[in-house]
Amino acid sequence: MIGNLAIVLFDGLAFGMLLFVLSVGLSVTLGLMNFVNLAHGAFAMLGGYATVVATRELGLPFLWSLPVAFIVAALVSVAFERTLFRRLYRAGELNQVLFTIGLVFVAAASAAYVFGTAQQPIELPEFLRGVTEFAGFRFGSYRIFLIVVALVITGLLVLGLEYTRFGAQVRAAVDNQRAAQGLGIDVDSVFAMTFALGSGLAGLGGALAIEMVGLDPSFGFHYLVYMMIVVSVGGLGSIAGSFVAASLLGVADVAGKYFVPELGAFMIYLVMVVILFMRPQGLIGKR
Amino acid sequence: MFARIAAVLALGVGLMWSAQANAQDTIKIGLIMAYSGPFADTANQMQAGIDLYMQQHGDEVAGKKIEIIKKDTGGPKADEAKRLAQELIVRDGVDILAGFTLTPEALGAAAVADQAKKFMVVMNAATSIITEKSPYIVRTSMTIPQLNTAFGKWAYEKGGVKQAYTLVADYAPGVDASTAFAKGFTDAGGTIVGADKSPMGPPDFSAFVQRIKDASPEAVFVFIPGGAQPPALGKALAERGLTPPNTQIFAQGELTFPEAIKSMGDTAKGIITTFNYTMERDDPINNAFVKAYRDANKGRSPDIYSVGGYDGMHLIYEALKKTGGSTDAAALVKASEGMSWESPRGKMVIDPETRDVIQTVYIRKVEEVDGQLQNVVIDEIPDVKDPLHGAK
Numbered sequence: 297m298i299g300n301l302a303i304v305l306f307d308g309l310a311f312g313m314l315l316f317v318l319s320v321g322l323s324v325t326l327g328l329m330n331f332v333n334l335a336h337g338a339f340a341m342l343g344g345y346a347t348v349v350a351t352r353e354l355g356l357p358f359l360w361s362l363p364v365a366f367i368v369a370a371l372v373s374v375a376f377e378r379t380l381f382r383r384l385y386r387a388g389e390l391n392q393v394l395f396t397i398g399l400v401f402v403a404a405a406s407a408a409y410v411f412g413t414a415q416q417p418i419e420l421p422e423f424l425r426g427v428t429e430f431a432g433f434r435f436g437s438y439r440i441f442l443i444v445v446a447l448v449i450t451g452l453l454v455l456g457l458e459y460t461r462f463g464a465q466v467r468a469a470v471d472n473q474r475a476a477q478g479l480g481i482d483v484d485s486v487f488a489m490t491f492a493l494g495s496g497l498a499g500l501g502g503a504l505a506i507e508m509v510g511l512d513p514s515f516g517f518h519y520l521v522y523m524m525i526v527v528s529v530g531g532l533g534s535i536a537g538s539f540v541a542a543s544l545l546g547v548a549d550v551a552g553k554y555f556v557p558e559l560g561a562f563m564i565y566l567v568m569v570v571i572l573f574m575r576p577q578g579l580i581g582k583r
Numbered sequence: 584m585f586a587r588i589a590a591v592l593a594l595g596v597g598l599m600w601s602a603q604a605n606a607q608d609t610i611k612i613g614l615i616m617a618y619s620g621p622f623a624d625t626a627n628q629m630q631a632g633i634d635l636y637m638q639q640h641g642d643e644v645a646g647k648k649i650e651i652i653k654k655d656t657g658g659p660k661a662d663e664a665k666r667l668a669q670e671l672i673v674r675d676g677v678d679i680l681a682g683f684t685l686t687p688e689a690l691g692a693a694a695v696a697d698q699a700k701k702f703m704v705v706m707n708a709a710t711s712i713i714t715e716k717s718p719y720i721v722r723t724s725m726t727i728p729q730l731n732t733a734f735g736k737w738a739y740e741k742g743g744v745k746q747a748y749t750l751v752a753d754y755a756p757g758v759d760a761s762t763a764f765a766k767g768f769t770d771a772g773g774t775i776v777g778a779d780k781s782p783m784g785p786p787d788f789s790a791f792v793q794r795i796k797d798a799s800p801e802a803v804f805v806f807i808p809g810g811a812q813p814p815a816l817g818k819a820l821a822e823r824g825l826t827p828p829n830t831q832i833f834a835q836g837e838l839t840f841p842e843a844i845k846s847m848g849d850t851a852k853g854i855i856t857t858f859n860y861t862m863e864r865d866d867p868i869n870n871a872f873v874k875a876y877r878d879a880n881k882g883r884s885p886d887i888y889s890v891g892g893y894d895g896m897h898l899i900y901e902a903l904k905k906t907g908g909s910t911d912a913a914a915l916v917k918a919s920e921g922m923s924w925e926s927p928r929g930k931m932v933i934d935p936e937t938r939d940v941i942q943t944v945y946i947r948k949v950e951e952v953d954g955q956l957q958n959v960v961i962d963e964i965p966d967v968k969d970p971l972h973g974a975k
Contacts, residue, residue, distance in 0.1 A: 414842060508787065514621050
C-alpha cells in the first residue's frame with residue numbers, strides 16, 4: 297500500500313512537472329507583462345513540431361532537439377510580438393483574448409495544412425525509454441527525466457529573475473514602466489525578451505509533452521485549460537507558485553484517479569475551485 | 584409594370600428550368616463529417632477513401648455525374664450535424680447524405696434524413712442504434728458490439744484467459760465496448776475482475792494501470808479512441824510490467840494503429856486486437872487497395888476509416904446502378920439490402936434486415952515481420968452480425 301502511494305505520488309509529480317513546463321512561460325507573460333496570451337499553447341505546439349522535424353527530418357538526437365524547440369518557439373514569438381502583440385499591450389483584456397484565441401485557430405489550421413492531422417510520434421533515445429528500478433519500485437525513465445528538467449528550469453528562472461541584471465530590469469519594467477524608462481531601461485526590448493523567454497519555455501514544454509500526451513494540430517486547445525488552471529492556482533507571475541500549483545494538481549489528478557476513479561478527471565477542477573475559493577489571488581500570488 | 588412582371592416570371596421559369604436540368608444529370612452527395620477539431624484525422628482518412636474510390640471509378644454513375652458537397656461539423660455535435668443536413672437538403676438540394684465520422688453526427692442527421700426521405704450512408708459512426716433511427720440508413724463501417732462481443736468470446740475460448748480487467752475511455756463507445764466484451768467473455772464462462780473508465784482529458788493513464796496492477800488479472804481489455812491515447816496507454820502498461828505474455832492485452836484495433844506501434848516500440852509486441860479491416864492482410868484486392876491509397880496520400884496507409892469511406896462509395900455507386908440513377912431513398916435502400924461484395928476488408932454483406940454490415944471479425948497480434956512491428960492476423964471469425972439489433 298505504501299509502495300503504491302509512492303508510485304502514485306511519483307507519477308503525479310511527473311505529470312505535474314509537464315504541466316509546469318508548459319505553463320510557466322504563461323505565468324511569466326501573464327503575470328509580469330499583464331498580457332493575456334491564450335496563444336501560449338500554440339507556441340507549445342510549434343515547439344513540438346520543431347522537435348518532430350528536427351529529429352525526423354534533420355536526424356538530430358532527441359536531447360539536441362529540445363533547445364531547437366525552445367529557440368524556434370522563442371524566435372517566432374518575437375516576430376509576432378514585434379508585429380502584432382505589442383499593439384495590444386494597452387488594449388483591453390477582451391481584445392487580447394479574442395486576438396490570441398484567434399491566433400490559436402490559425403495555428404491549428406496551419407499545422408493541419410503543413411503536417412496533416414495525424415499524431416506525430418517521436419523516437420526516444422534508449423536511456424529515456426522503459427523503466428528504472430529503484431528500491432523495488434519501477435519508475436518510468438522518461439518521468440524521471442521530466443522531473444529533472446523541470447527542476448533545472450525552475451532553478452534557472454528563479455536565479456535569472458531574482459539575481460541577474462536582466463531580471464531586475466524585468467521586475468522594474470513591470471512595477472513601474474514610466475520610472476523604468478526614465479532610468480534608461482529599454483522597456484520595449486525587455487518585454488520582447490521576456491515574451492521570447494516565456495514562449496520558448498512553452499516550446500520546450502510542447503517538445504517534452506509529445507512522449508506523454510502526443511502531438512496533433514489541436515494541441516494548442518487541449519492544454520490551454522490546464523495552463524490557465526496552473527497559472528491561476530499558482531498566482532500570476534510567481535514561478536514558485538506555478539511550480540507548487542503544477543505539482544499539487546498533478547498529484548491530485550493521479551491520486552484522484554487512483555483512489556476514486558469514479559471522480560475521474562474532475563479532481564483537478566475540484567482542487568482548483570477549493571484553492572481559488574480560499575485564496576483568490578492564487579497560492580503565492582501578489583495581487 | 585407588365586414588363587417587370589414578365590421579367591420576373593421569365594427569370595423564375597428560367598431558374599426552375601435550370602434547376603431541373605441540373606437535377607437530371609447530376610447526383611449530389613452531401614458529406615457530413617468532423618473535418619476539423621479533435622477527430623479531423625478520422626474524417627480525413629474517410630475522405631481519402633472516398634476520393635480514392637471516385638478516382639478509380641470515375642464520377643459518373645448510371646449516366647449521371649456525382650457531385651460531392653462537404654460540410655464540417657467540427658466534432659461530436661448532433662445539433663450542428665442536424666443543421667448541416669437541413670441546409671444540404673433544402674439549400675444545396677442533395678440527393679444522398681453520407682459520411683458521419685461520429686455517432687452524434689449520425690444521430691443528429693438521422694431524423695432529417697427520415698423526414699426528407701433521403702438515402703443516408705453511415706461510413707464510420709459505430710453505435711448499434713443508428714440504423715434503427717430511419718429506414719433509409721445503411722452502414723458500411725462496423726459496430727462496436729459486433730467486434731467486441733465476438734472478441735470477448737474468442738478471448739475466453741482461444742485467448743487462453745479465464746479472467747480479465749476492463750479499462751475503457753469514458754464516453755459512449757467506450758462503455759459500449761466494455762459491455763460488449765464483458766458479455767462475450769462472461770457468456771463463454773470468463774469473469775471480469777474489475778472495470779474502470781478513464782476520462783477523455785490528457786492521456787495520463789498511470790493511476791489506472793496501477794489499479795490494474797493491484798488487481799493482477801490474467802488479461803486486460805482496453806478500448807480508447809485513436810490519436811494521442813493509444814501510445815500513452817501502451818507505454819503506461821509497459822511501465823508497470825503489464826505486457827504479454829505475463830498479462831495478455833486485448834483491445835480494439837485503435838491501440839495498435841501504425842503510428843501508435845511506432846511510438847510504443849517493442850513494448851507493443853504480443854498485444855492482441857480486433858478490427859474489421861487489417862491493412863497487412865495478404866489478399867490481392869487489399870494489396871492493390873493499400874498500394875493505390877499510399878500512392879494517392881503521400882505514403883500514408885489506409886485504416887478502417889478509409890475502408891469505411893471506400894466501401895460507402897461502392898455501396899452508393901452500386902445501388903445507383905441498380906436503380907438506374909434514381910435517387911428515391913426507398914429504391915436505394917431496397918437495392919442495398921443483401922448486396923454483397925469483395926472489399927479490401929474481405930467479403931461483406933449488407934444485412935437485409937438491419938441494413939448493417941455482416942463481415943469477418945479479424946483477430947490480430949503485434950509481431951515482428953522483416954524487422955517491422957505490425958498487426959498479423961492470427962484468427963478470423965466469419966459472418967459476424969451486430970448482436971444488439973432486435974435483441975431487446
